[in-house]
Amino acid sequence: xxxxxxxxxxxxxxxxxxxxxxxxxxxxxxxxxxxxxxxxxxxxxxxxxxxxxxxxxxxxxxxxxxxxxxxxxxxxxxxxxxxxxxxxxxxxxxxxxxxxxxxxxxxxxxxxxxxxxxxxxxxxxxxxxxxxxxxxxxxxxxxxxxxxxxxxxxxxxxxxxxxxxxxxxxxxxxxxxxxxxxxxxxxxxxxxxxxxxxxxxxxxxxxxxxxxxxxxxxxxxxxxxxxxxxxxxxxxxxxxxxxxxxxxxxxxxxxxxxxxxxxxxxxxxxxxxxxxxxxxxxxxxxxxxxxxxxxxxxxxxxxxx
Amino acid sequence: xxxxxxxxxxxxxxxxxxxxxxxxxxxxxxxxxxxxxxxxxxxxxxxxxxxxxxxxxxxxxxxxxxxxxxxxxxxxxxxxxxxxxxxxxxxxxxxxxxxxxxxxxxxxxxxxxxxxxxxxxxxxxxxxxxxxxxxxxxxxxxxxxxxxxxxxxxxxxxxxxxxxxxxxxxxxxxxxxxxxxxxxxxxxxxxxxxxxxxxxxxxxxxxxxxxxxxxxxxxxxxxxxxxxxxxxxxxxxxxxxxxxxxxxxxxxxxxxxxxxxxxxxxxxxxxxxxxxxxxxxxx
Numbered sequence: 001x002x003x004x005x006x007x008x009x010x011x012x013x014x015x016x017x018x019x020x021x022x023x024x025x026x027x028x029x030x031x032x033x034x035x036x037x038x039x040x041x042x043x044x045x046x047x048x049x050x051x052x053x054x055x056x057x058x059x060x061x062x063x064x065x066x067x068x069x070x071x072x073x074x075x076x077x078x079x080x081x082x083x084x085x086x087x088x089x090x091x092x093x094x095x096x097x098x099x100x101x102x103x104x105x106x107x108x109x110x111x112x113x114x115x116x117x118x119x120x121x122x123x124x125x126x127x128x129x130x131x132x133x134x135x136x137x138x139x140x141x142x143x144x145x146x147x148x149x150x151x152x153x154x155x156x157x158x159x160x161x162x163x164x165x166x167x168x169x170x171x172x173x174x175x176x177x178x179x180x181x182x183x184x185x186x187x188x189x190x191x192x193x194x195x196x197x198x199x200x201x202x203x204x205x206x207x208x209x210x211x212x213x214x215x216x217x218x219x220x221x222x223x224x225x226x227x228x229x230x231x232x233x234x235x236x237x238x239x240x241x242x243x244x245x246x247x248x249x250x251x252x253x254x255x256x257x258x259x260x261x262x263x264x265x266x267x268x269x270x271x272x273x274x275x276x277x278x279x280x281x282x283x284x285x286x287x288x289x290x291x292x293x294x295x296x297x298x299x300x301x302x303x304x305x
Numbered sequence: 306x307x308x309x310x311x312x313x314x315x316x317x318x319x320x321x322x323x324x325x326x327x328x329x330x331x332x333x334x335x336x337x338x339x340x341x342x343x344x345x346x347x348x349x350x351x352x353x354x355x356x357x358x359x360x361x362x363x364x365x366x367x368x369x370x371x372x373x374x375x376x377x378x379x380x381x382x383x384x385x386x387x388x389x390x391x392x393x394x395x396x397x398x399x400x401x402x403x404x405x406x407x408x409x410x411x412x413x414x415x416x417x418x419x420x421x422x423x424x425x426x427x428x429x430x431x432x433x434x435x436x437x438x439x440x441x442x443x444x445x446x447x448x449x450x451x452x453x454x455x456x457x458x459x460x461x462x463x464x465x466x467x468x469x470x471x472x473x474x475x476x477x478x479x480x481x482x483x484x485x486x487x488x489x490x491x492x493x494x495x496x497x498x499x500x501x502x503x504x505x506x507x508x509x510x511x512x513x514x515x516x517x518x519x520x521x522x523x524x525x526x527x528x529x530x531x532x533x534x535x536x537x538x539x540x541x542x543x544x545x546x547x548x549x550x551x552x553x554x555x556x557x558x559x560x561x562x563x564x565x566x567x568x569x570x571x572x573x574x575x576x577x578x579x580x581x582x583x584x585x586x587x588x
Contacts, residue, residue, distance in 0.1 A: 020492065021404035024396040028416065031393070031462035035431055036419045042430035055433065096323075103320045106313070117324040119575065120331050123568040125521040127539035128560045131546045132330050135337070135553050143333060146350035178327060183579060207312070236425055239523035243543045258425045265429055266528070273429055284426035291421050 043284070046277035055265060055273035065278035074252075078279075081166065082235065082256040088170035089177070089237075090230040094223065096174065097181025102211045104182075105189060118182045121175055126239035133172040134159070134244055162253040165245055169254055172240050177233070181226055188222035189215060228294040232287055238262065257283050334564070337557040338362070345554045361558035365545075372559055374534050375541035378453070379520065380566075382537055385457045386519040391512055394466030399496055401467070402474040403482070413471075416464040425524065431459055432528050452535040456526060460519065466511045469581065473507035474500065506577065513574050514581030520567055538563050 047065055049057035069075045100118060104111055121129065136143045137158035145155045158168040192215065200210045216223075238258045241248070248255035248263060255263070257279060265276035337345055341358040344351050365372050400406070401413055435455045438445040445451045477500065485495050501508065523539050530536035536544075542559045545551065570578065 018404075018406040021400035021406040021409075024400035024404070025412065027393040028397045028462040028464070028467060031459070032416070032419050032464070034434075035459035036422050036427060039427035039430035039434070040422060042433075043427055046430060055429075100320070100323055103316050103323075106316050108316065108320065114320060114324055116572070116575075117328050119571055120328060120568075122517070122578070123564050123571040124331075125539055125563065125567070126523050127521075127543045128334075128563045129330070131542050131556055131560050132334050134546050135556060136330065136333065138553065141346045141350065141553065143350050143352075175327065175330065187579070232423075236423055238425065239539075239543075242523075242527070243546060246547065261425060261429070262524070265432075273433070277429055280426040280429060284423065287423050287426070288421060 040284075043277050043280050046273055047281050049274050051271055051273040051275075053271060055271040057274065061274065065275045068275070069278055069282070075279075077252065078255055078257055078260045081252075081254065085166060085170060085173075085237065085254075085256050086231055086234045088167060089173045089234045090227060092170075093174045093177045093181055093230050094226050096178055097185055097226065098216070098219070098223065100178070100182050101185040101189060102215065104186070105211065105215065106207060115182070115186065119179045121177075121179045124176065126176065127243060129176050130172060130240045130243035133168070133175070133240075137168055137244070159244055160250055162249065162251040165249040165253045169237075169240055169244050169249075172244065173234065173237060176240075177230060181230070184222055184226055185219060188219045192218045224297065225294070228290055232290050235283070235287060235290070257286075334557050334560050337554060338561045340554055342552065342554055345557075358554075361552075361554035362562075364552065364555045365558040365562065370541050370545055370548075370559075371534050372538070372541055372545075372562065375536055375538045376562065378456075378530075378536065379538035379563075381453060382456045382522075382526075383516055383519040385453075386460045387512055387516045389457070389461040390463050390466050390515045391508060393462040394470050394511060395496070395501065395508070397462075397467045398470035398474050399492075399500070401471050402477075403492070403495075416467055419464045420468075428524060428528070431525075435459075435529070446529060446531065446535075449535060452530060455529045456537070459525070463515065466515060469511050469514075470504070470507055473504050477503070506580070509574070509577040510581035513570055513578045517567060517570065517578065 046057055048060060048062060050059045050061050052058045104114060108114065124132070139145065139155060139157055139160060142158070144158060149155070156164055159165050196214060196218070197210060200214055235256075236258055237256065241254050241256060241259045242262070245254040248259055261276050261279045261283065264272050264279060336352070336354050338361050339357050339359070340351070340354045341360065344355060344358075397416070401409060435458065436444070436446060440451065443451075446455045481499065482495070485499055490499070521539070522537070523543075526537040526540050530540055533541075542556070542563050545556045545559050
């Protein structure tokens with residue numbers, strides 16, 4: 001490459017520089033086209049077709065899958081479970097993270113040890129975290145019942161009782177996410193100008209008053225970011241559900257939308273890729289809406305600064 | 306020194322309880338992995354191991370699930386994805402920052418757009434595509450190498466890496482860039498000799514972030530690896546758990562082994578991953 005090509009201006013004809021930059025972008029473009037853009041269209045097309053025994057599309061059925069889905073009580077149940085799972089993970093996760101960060105802000109000694117402690121769950125993949133919690137929830141020898149038993153609490157069917165299964169999966173998910181929430185909120189606090197807190201201290205607002213009236217409002221953008229990101233991640237949760245409750249839970253109590261996509265396409269030789277793709281499109285629309293809300297609100301917020 | 310008031314005692318107490326609750330599963334997996342079968346299944350449960358029992362580790366490596374092989378599969382899969390994403394991201398970010406081309410902004414917008422597409426909503430067509438491919442009449446995933454290829458292929462590029470590196474490259478001083486150009490330093494040399502060494506922290510952040518994410522994968526490896534020796538570690542340990550008459554000590558030994566690489570990253574690479582993980586959260 002010559003020096004000349006580096007200062008070449010973009011023109012109508014492809015210059016050597018523009019050719020070279022296309023070459024650099026090619027690996028990304030090929031992978032994105034092949035495994036993101038094309039499948040996106042293919043997902044839509046699959047959702048409009050029936051499926052043969054191997055999941056390959058056959059007859060065009062139009063919006064039939066969508067009509068079946070919206071009319072079925074099972075699908076309403078799936079959406080409800082998905083929604084409940086989001087609530088059970090996002091609210092405790094974000095509020096728990098906030099509580100920990102505010103406590104850490106009260107001029108605590110050994111703050112680094114605490115931060116490392118809260119970061120440890122990062123080391124656990126979804127699979128390893130789920131497997132540990134499966135052992136802890138074990139009805140016979142699990143620690144959850146063992147410890148509660150010492151306080152005289154009756155054994156709980158963590159993963160076998162329909163009213164507990166989703167909660168148990170949610171606890172695992174919150175455990176996995178708390179470190180990230182602490183990290184983001186700590187970084188947010190670090191970005192708050194120190195003069196603000198100094199002024200508050202001079203005015204006699206120390207400790208919890210400062211936290212209540214200064215830190216929490218100033219953390220608004222980070223809290224909002226965490227709510228959206230956790231919602232998106234929670235909607236995509238799969239490993240913990242599949243590992244802790246392989247059959248989608250007792251009485252389908254943990255059958256979320258993503259689990260259902262997997263189940264419809266792969267369980268018991270169902271191979272119903274058409275119906276599963278219709279669910280995948282619903283998931284896509286929900287997640288895009290979440291992302292749009294995030295961008296919309298965050299962008300608008302910038303003007304307030 | 307601050308006074309130890311009631312409020313501060315309560316603050317410490319709550320923090321310690323919260324920290325213990327978060328650390329507890331970490332402790333439990335390691336302690337449980339060195340407990341004898343009798344001890345781990347005792348009721349009420351015992352929290353402290355009596356001596357060091359190594360049978361679970363021996364069991365985990367010799368059980369029906371070839372954990373060692375799956376470990377290697379995961380290391381290989383994760384390394385390929387990490388290196389490939391670093392390379393593809395550096396190249397793309399370079400083009401976006403340092404080269405003039407027609408439609409650059411639009412293309413960057415499209416790149417970012419790919420981040421909004423959740424993998425779960427396109428996993429089915431990708432599964433059909435990759436399992437439908439064949440090499441010389443043989444199904445792509447029929448061989449070990451083919452399975453590995455299928456595991457990594459969709460993840461060789463990711464717009465997140467491009468985005469992070471572009472941010473970092475944009476902060477590169479233009480004077481340095483101009484000086485290099487005047488000295489006759491071409492694109493390739495500039496990238497390798499100046500830009501990459503000076504952006505090491507950003508590259509580390511991307512690399513560690515990609516490593517964690519790839520190591521963490523579950524859905525795709527679950528679909529692609531169809532025999533025990535071709536599965537990744539994550540699928541392996543989840544199947545230790547599924548096995549009938551599952552042995553908790555053995556499961557915990559498998560999990561302990563599986564968290565070693567990422568535990569090392571979290572403890573020693575904290576400052577780098579923080580940068581990768583919080584990109585987007587901090588404005």
